[in-house]
Amino acid sequence: MKTAAEVKQERKRNHVIKAALLAALLFAAAANAQVFSGITPTFIPAPIISGAITTNSLCAATGSVMVANGCVVLQSPGTSTAQITVSGTYTGAQAFQCLAADGSTWNPAAGPVQSIASGVTGSWSVSYAGCTGIRVVPTAAMTGTANVSIESSATAPAPAMDPFARPISGNSNRATYHTTLSITVPTAAASLAAIESDGTNKTRLRYIKVCLGTGALQTTAGARNLVVFRTTAASSGGALAASRPRRPSAQ
Amino acid sequence: MTVANALWSATLLLPAAATSDGACVEKYFDLNQGKQPLAAAAVANGLALADLTGGAGGTGAYVVDLDWSTELN
Numbered sequence: 001m002k003t004a005a006e007v008k009q010e011r012k013r014n015h016v017i018k019a020a021l022l023a024a025l026l027f028a029a030a031a032n033a034q035v036f037s038g039i040t041p042t043f044i045p046a047p048i049i050s051g052a053i054t055t056n057s058l059c060a061a062t063g064s065v066m067v068a069n070g071c072v073v074l075q076s077p078g079t080s081t082a083q084i085t086v087s088g089t090y091t092g093a094q095a096f097q098c099l100a101a102d103g104s105t106w107n108p109a110a111g112p113v114q115s116i117a118s119g120v121t122g123s124w125s126v127s128y129a130g131c132t133g134i135r136v137v138p139t140a141a142m143t144g145t146a147n148v149s150i151e152s153s154a155t156a157p158a159p160a161m162d163p164f165a166r167p168i169s170g171n172s173n174r175a176t177y178h179t180t181l182s183i184t185v186p187t188a189a190a191s192l193a194a195i196e197s198d199g200t201n202k203t204r205l206r207y208i209k210v211c212l213g214t215g216a217l218q219t220t221a222g223a224r225n226l227v228v229f230r231t232t233a234a235s236s237g238g239a240l241a242a243s244r245p246r247r248p249s250a251q
Numbered sequence: 252m253t254v255a256n257a258l259w260s261a262t263l264l265l266p267a268a269a270t271s272d273g274a275c276v277e278k279y280f281d282l283n284q285g286k287q288p289l290a291a292a293a294v295a296n297g298l299a300l301a302d303l304t305g306g307a308g309g310t311g312a313y314v315v316d317l318d319w320s321t322e323l324n
């Protein structure tokens with residue numbers, strides 16, 4: 001049984017708690033009002049198109065038309081590269097092609113990837129230079145379905161970044177590692193860097209950033225083509241990425 | 252040019268000026284959607300980054316930052 005003094009003290013404590021909660025709510029509302037009272041940011045989505053490819057020979061060698069189940073075509077001006085993603089289960093090689101200025105002639109894309117073998121899935125950046133369109137088209141008889149999307153990229157230059165800034169880690173609960181390497185471009189065909197799986201664990205790449213080194217010799221505008229690929233032999237050349245556990249605070 | 256077992260590619264655009272600052276390409280691969288480049292466990296298997304030496308300029312050192320995770324096969 002509580003005494004009158006105890007009841008009074010409890011009521012007083014409840015009032016203090018309610019006042020604190022009310023103040024917190026008012027503060028949060030004011031903060032939000034400040035955030036949203038400014039200019040509303042505008043997001044312009046990059047042009048993207050997707051479709052399924054199931055059959056060869058539906059798309060003509062000339063023309064610029066996207067044909068259902070035959071080829072996926074993106075026509076978008078003002079882009080420097082197009083990101084092509086292929087998923088699904090299928091057989092039959094696929095070609096990445098560039099639509100010439102005449103609007104009807106398809107040539108092999110400038111690369112760095114011009115085609116993929118039967119059943120291959122993944123995502124590739126293809127040069128849009130000199131193209132009025134990009135398409136994915138089968139070059140052999142097909143089975144199954146290749147789900148294809150093509151997304152254009154902006155021509156804006158890459159923003160300045162600190163090459164040594166640590167990336168923000170994701171929400172993976174797996175053991176995560178990182179490394180930073182300074183690598184001289186190999187003169188022969190070789191890797192820049194490699195991560196080798198051990199005998200029992202598979203390796204999953206989660207983040208990559210490649211920057212021209214501050215001491216690199218840059219004399220003319222250009223582009224370097226980068227490809228992540230799955231190795232089937234011991235790495236040759238370049239640097240072997242030695243794993244270092246990420247800092248717990250960055251997980 | 253075709254690279255066997257290619258999983259992802261990008262183009263590092265280089266400015267015309269002599270400065271090398273700010274020329275970067277960066278990619279966060281989607282988490283928990285099975286889209287990250289993956290290499291199975293085995294001796295002499297892994298993931299590699301290749302420079303196909305396409306384009307011009309950019310002679311010298313590159314800084315490569317990598318994040319990866321491991322999991323049982």
